[in-house]
Amino acid sequence: MASTSGSVFSGTLREITETKLQELSKRRAAFEEKKSTILSSLEDHDKIKRLVTLSDGVKSCYAIKLDNLGHVADDVSKHNSLEVELKNLNSFIAQARYDPSISIKTLHKWESSLLGHLDTMPLKYACASLYAHRTGDDEEMTEPFETIESVKKLEAKQQWEEDVFVPAHVDKVALDRFLKELFIDEPTDSSKKAKARDKLADSIHDFEYKLAVPNQFNSYTLKWVIDGLLASEGLSNGKREALRDFAKNDIILGEIADVLNMRVSALDTWSWGDNVPLEQRRKISGVYNIHMDEELLQSIFLQYIGVKWSVFFKQAFKEFRRLGGPWSDVRQPIPELDKLRREYYLDDSVSAWQNDSVQHVRRSMHRKDYFMARLLDKESQQVEFVDGQEEAEYSVGQKEPDYEKKNPMQAKQRLLHILSAEATICSRIHNDFTALHSSFDRWDSLLPHTTIHTILSFFGVSDTWLKFFAKFLEVPLRFTDDPTNTAVRTRCRGTPTSHTLSDVFGEVVFFCLDFAMNQATGGGLLYRLYDDVWFWSASHDAAAKAWATTQKFAAVTDTQLNMAKTGCIRISGDPDVTPAIQSSLPKGDVQWGFLTLSPQTGRFDINQTLVDFHIVELRRQLQSKQKSVFSFVQTWNSFANNFFTSNFGEAANCFGRSHVDAMLETHSRIQREVFRVGVGLGNNDGSAEVEASSVVEYLKMILHQRYKAEEIPDAFMFFPVELGGLELQSPFVSILQVRDSILADPSSLLDEFKKAEMEAYRAAKELFEKWHHADDSRWAPQGPGEADTFFSFEEYGRWREGLWYHYDMELVDVYRELLERPYHGGGIEMDEVGVVACGLAALGASGSNFNASLRGGIKSDWHRMDPYWRRVVALYGPEVVARFGGLRFVDPGLLPMGMVSLFREKRLSWQD
Template identity: 40%
Template sequence: MPGGVFSETLQSITTTKLKELSKKRNHFENQKEALSFKLSNELDQRKKLQLLLHGVKQSFAVTTSITNKSASDNVTKLSSIELLVKNLEKFLAQAEYDPSISDRTLKQWEQNLMQHLNIQSSKHQYATLYGELVTEWLSAEQQQQADNIFNSSSETDEDFQKIKKETVARTEGRANWEKLVFEPFETDQIAIRSYLSSLFGMDEKNEQAKKALNALRKQVAAFGNDLSSPGQFNPAVLHWTINGLISSGLLSDEKRAALKDFLASPVILTEVADVLNMRLVSIDTWEWNTDLAVEQRRHLNGTHHMFIDEDLLEALFLQYIGVKWSIFFKKAFTDFSNFDGAWLKLNKPIPFIDQTRRDYYIGNQSGYPGSVQGKREKLYKSIYFMSQLPDSELDDQADADGAEEAEHQNIEKNHSLRQPAQKMPMQLQTILNSYNPACSNSDTAQQYSQKTRDLAPSNRNAPSVEVDTLFNDDSANSDKPPKTRMEIKQFLLHLLSTEIIINTSLHGEFTCARSEFESFSPSLPHSTIFCVFEFFGLSEKWLRFFQKFLEAPLKFTDDDISAEARIRKRGVPAAHALSAVFGETILFCLDYTVNQSTDGAQLYRMHDDFWIWSPSQQTVVEGWRSILKFSEIMGVTLNKGKTGSVRIASSETNKPIDPSLPTGDIRWGFLKLDPTTGHFTIDQSMVDEHVLELQSQLGDKKSVFSWIQAWNTYAGRFFTSNFGKPSNSFGRAHVDAMLSSFKHIQNLIFANTNVVSYLKDTLKARFGIDDVPDGYLYFPTSLGGLELHNPFIGLLQLRNGVYEEPGKLMSDLFEAEHDSYRNAKKAFENKSPQVRILMAQRYQKNLDNLDPENFMPFDEFISYREEVSVSGKVSLLEVYENLLKQPGKETAGWDEWDMVLAKAIEGGFASAFEGMDVGYWKWVIKLYGEEMREKFGGLAVVDKGSLPTGMVNLVRSGKVKWQG
């Protein structure tokens, strides 16, 4: 929200432009009114048109005249009104002599001129409205404070209950945080050292792990020395340090604005670098030089988090150190995981005898594409392994405002009863029924690619090459790797749903367990942190520095000035780069213990949120045991509300879940995994709870701009994020469920109306403006609109591109495998007896059970389909990758007239929509462009430069302040 000098500047600019606009509008409307009076008294159509033409020239200051013809008239670019006036002057001269020019034609010319006058009136009217909206917005906070004072003496019982609930939530949140942070929790460091020594091979049971650990310790010692060297800060370093700190969420709006000012001044950057270099030299004696204010902030999902308000120079110094250690440990732990023999691989080699038999019967397959197991390892390493640590100084994983996970509030604390044994989903039964060894379809492999295309229709309304070139639309590029934390979480759900489809089809069952550590950051024991870092070889100097950093003197901003600061004794501060280093270093030990205890299973972990799955329930059981042991030794606690497990079966046979696995549902955001179908469904009860909260938050917004910003963030981004991102593995039913949910949300909030009608009524009531076009609400602020987000459009762009029946890919694969088997068998049998004798002689020495005459059984042919691609045009890897794909976006088709309107935007379409989802805006423009053209003569509501739209966009880019 706006504040301080920036707010005053924006108000001053808006007031100045509104005054100038008011002068122009009054002058124009006075001329228009006088002209209308003259026209009403003129009955001759030709004279009437001459009067109107003259009045239009005066109103628009058009100087074009047929008497001033020059050679450049044909090449000078004229505005539409100038061109119209110039032509009508010529046509009226013709009408003076040509009796064939009818009154009907003259009347059409009159209507055309009047339309230009009315359009200009609309532009002035909506430019004034925009300025009034800015003024309303800038005064909203001050008005809110005044309302709070008034309401304190005249509040209703409903108001009182609402305030009481908010106060209780904040008080309880603070009390729980203080109980964790200011009360030390001493873990058993002897037990931790013993645990780590055994885990990392110091007991001589894993020599390769021991070697990898020694290499890691050497790296830690060397880097600690390098980071202490002087002269590391300079303006270039400060640029990435400042940008990272701005996006971290640690600082207030005012301090972020100050840092942006730093970036604009080379002199300031040089001075800051000098000061920070001095601090680096004396890092041995560094300590907090003042008490740190603690601010309690409410997140959109209803939780309260504590943030430290630091001195800017201190924050920059710690950001640099934190990022440097983060990058180092990301690489060091990656090196450890790649150390030969230390980290157990998921993708294991095929046993020698089995591989030799495959080579004899079907030939060497090393030239075929990779395997599903290899793909799993690649995705894990590139996306989830140490995902909270950056690869470089320029990495930015910050989520947009509103992209955060919803919290499930109604949690059953005692999950003593399990659900009945899961039955096979109908989709999986269809797949398995189709997997009949006796079936034969010779064209299956050849038709597979076409079948997958039929499942996901292509973009039939794709824009022309000219449109793509002009607008640089990359909306079809749907398979970009996930970057932000929210994208990484949502891709995990795609992975899980893909694994459910594949594993229940191939292995008959699938088990998954997930959990999250309770209040991990504020509860992490300092004794655990120091013990783990010491084990990894951190020097005494850096251990002392980290201890001083953690043991900070804290004092709440709400406290009385006389209150004393208290020393942090447990946990790490929120939003700090160093906090990520502490957390990820300890949790690396969790990753490794799960890897070792499960013979290479992957723990999909996003900071303190982790998932483990396998077709083998025993693998998950072993992994869960190692998780419980880690938690007990390290002094961290699992969050019962985020803990659960499921065993999904693909047959009618009851397969009870192991009692050692945790009870509870598998949930994420508004999604709940149905243990019977294996599908994620939307929990409507959770949605309804957040709809009530959204209503409350919207009611707290006192300006149209802030209301729309809250709506876009909550109703748009928050709900969209927590419904899960559409993918082929989710299927089209998921998109339909999202569309229905958004319709349900609007029906609950607006009862008998909708968001558009509500805003139109609001504009009429507050500013007296009527007949507002729908497009004005949805068009971007860069064109003078209000930029209300429509969540239906983005989903409808995706819907037709999603597989309607994702599981059908597996039944198609089974058919293709039989076809590949027949082809391989035929190729083997077609070899001459001499060739088979030579081959048998070559392989017989390694195989006692080689049958040189009869081809390998079908079950053996497909036995390693996850480890290697079976020869043929279709493989399990192709199915896996297709299921993981996200649908490409369809956009509304454009014609030549749409192109003309887009090109007519002052500054160009690309400039007006820079950094936006172009496909979305093409849809909006096609949907509302015609009414906008009729109202405003084009796509722009106001003329460029008439109002401070750029500054408004800058302020609106800030985070919403939520009530409570």
């Protein structure tokens, strides 16, 4: 049913597209014929007759409606400004017949304007023709993408099969002992951890009871389930299309709800069926993922179950952390003696940690963004994936969160900012900073089922659900490209990729690592994004404990650490000192994407060697898109813009302006290197090589070679598709918008803080020595001379990360400013009476649905437009208005937007 629906839908769109292209061709030919006739009739006319002929010709070419007297009718065409001009010109021409003060120069100006209108429409048709070729020639919109299996692909498949079809050997006794020591045994007070674990078990029991309620599925439920599936990476393009059809049909949703309500009421009889097909998909980073292609009803059912358990565990683990007994707070208690001494010397009563402090901000950010980050906050929340926004595989070469969407890449970018800010602060304040980073190797493939079962059982999950989870994990599998006589094999290890329930199992297991790390380091924060783990501290010993805990966790759970992605650095406050690293800590750099954390500066540098590797890969991917300019642009946007830019790290004050300059220089080098030898897009068969200096120059050459397009404006490359452009994305626009608002030198903030702190200390000391009397205090130090000698600067600043010191610049202000991401406005303003403003106003007047139809793009309201598009329209808009009479390249009715939208919704495929 889904396949038929999808094919009919696609076929209808192709028919609509073909009709629009035929209509475009007819209109273009008719206009050119009329224009040629008009121009040939001008040769023998005097100036006035030429103007009349041109005016009548423009009215005919643009299909301007006339009234019974032959005058331009009011408000009946979409060329409003042209209508006004023609109306006025009729009166001016009548005056010019008699009035000798109308100069020849004025007549020439009127004639040039009319000739310009005759030249504008052919330009629009030429751009529409390019757009048509771009869409019509796109084979990927109608045919599957086929490639020959590469050696790397076959090796990835073989490795995956060795992982998932070979049982793990978990020492269950050791794992049980680890869990009991972590969650129950407690020498000082045996009740805190045990009570927290028991409360977790009780909440699981209550939740399971709610999941047994009948008739849980209905149209509303299914719509948020389907939305979540559509936002995931797992489904094929065909099944995405079918799901969208389901969501629009309440009758079908009702039928699906009936079936799934029966399934959830008979949970003990659920199964995958005889087998589930498998397929390999290449990611932009070069990694191959294995995806199951189960039937859609199974996907919907399992998505619902997964989301329900995800939301539950997120809240349950947050409650466990909030209890205040088991979970150690990063804000360690201030000793009573320290409180008394501060009150004595500073007349400053300290009862608790201040909420507006570095420690408070640290804890808040960690709890909000990095604690159980893979779990969902609410059922309708979606995990947002953007093509190209994924981490580069380097082993082979300030807003509140939107709880409707989770963006894993944004969380990673923010983590890099926190790490860089911490490195800057700790190295300058504590003169020591240690950071370590590691990742669990092939976590989804290697996670043992015994580990999952043991931990879920320990937390109190019932036998009914444990049996269901076991059947979910033990999938009967067979690759779609295997010979038909290949035996079905049952999965023995790992979790199905792109299933929310798999994320739940992973996070439940990792909760044990999070808690173990918290206990071992006395409240230290493990920054973890699923299988990617980061720890840093001003205490080198704490880092060593964190690493030992990670190794112990990997051992008892029978999981593996990826040592190629593991490293540790130590930074001193003195740039001339290289502090020693304990031998127990791992060797290697701290890296992410194209970034390497410098032990000298504490900031991230771009690894140009890794960039070179991916430049070669980008050129190869562009070669695979040689038959379609549309696919070429989509690939460029995902790879050159999204992938490279996200792996360079998002600009922030903690990175400094030099990082922004490095990104700009590297993007410039990428374009030079990619197009220096061309990518084989010269002819449709890819035989010709074209050398260019930029992607824009290259595309112009290709469009000229293929379609004989002349004088293509730059704006055609960058304008959104809704206005007839190619929507090529420019990394330079986004980066340059923020460059000047980034701090030139982040360490300057620490210089200002340390100066303010020293001045505050001297002022407090002077005040104490002038006015303080021990007799007036309820407590006084007893050491020799201490009562009259102001305490040391070291003691004065001991709690600067947790208390408000009333400086001109507090440390928490420094911390926040280092984490600040610049405003992307870029200082671009609009001339309210200029040509761009007029062009935008004309867009707004063209229809109330214009802004509503845009995902982003150029909007009629300047202030509602994204800063990126403001810069694009300000930079290229004047040329478009001058040459096309407005900001549209093509009449919107002629654009095949249905087919374009269908293509946009598909996931890009990557060449092996």
